[in-house]
Amino acid sequence: MITDIESSNCALPVATPHGEFLAWYSEKGLCALRFPSTAKHSKQTRPVPPKIRRWHAATNAALKSALKGQNGKALPPLDLSAGTEFQRRVWGALLKIARGRTLSYAEVAKAVGKPKAVRAVGGACGANPIPVFVPCHRVVAANERLGGFSGGLDWKRALLKREGIRLPD
DNA sequence: TAAGTGCGTCGTT
């Protein structure tokens, strides 16, 4: 089947109290979520297929809920097919971390059956295309510290705090 | 205790 990337992918804004996120959709579902940035978003002119409109409604509700630290509304389908085998294993493990819980990078490495691939897990977290929904912010360093966050550590702190997680000063 | 160094380890580019 021929797939036209230009016509099948689209980006839609999600207005939240913390700024305007940008949600990207493929034919398979939500494929990327970006934190608010100062850059202007190009306006979506092309008509949005009904399927994607439904997904976007789910994204809207789920993101606003998640930013309040509340329990999961239904997520849209997540298209994580762009990742490597290893990355998808890691992202799958992240999806199992319950709200308000955390795992260390080493624990995630064990969970995917590669206990020594600790740094590689960090890399996979950094490559997570759908932050918040794929909760890479719930992965922290073993030394009781925060670890890193590609979206900025302020976001990581805020997300964890809203889930009721105590952080070391 | 706190802060800094060195190195094993492995997926990704």
Add this chain to the structure above:
DNA sequence: AACGACGCACTTA
């Protein structure tokens, strides 16, 4: 071949 969102052992002050 080089680089990390790591972890651990081991200095220093």
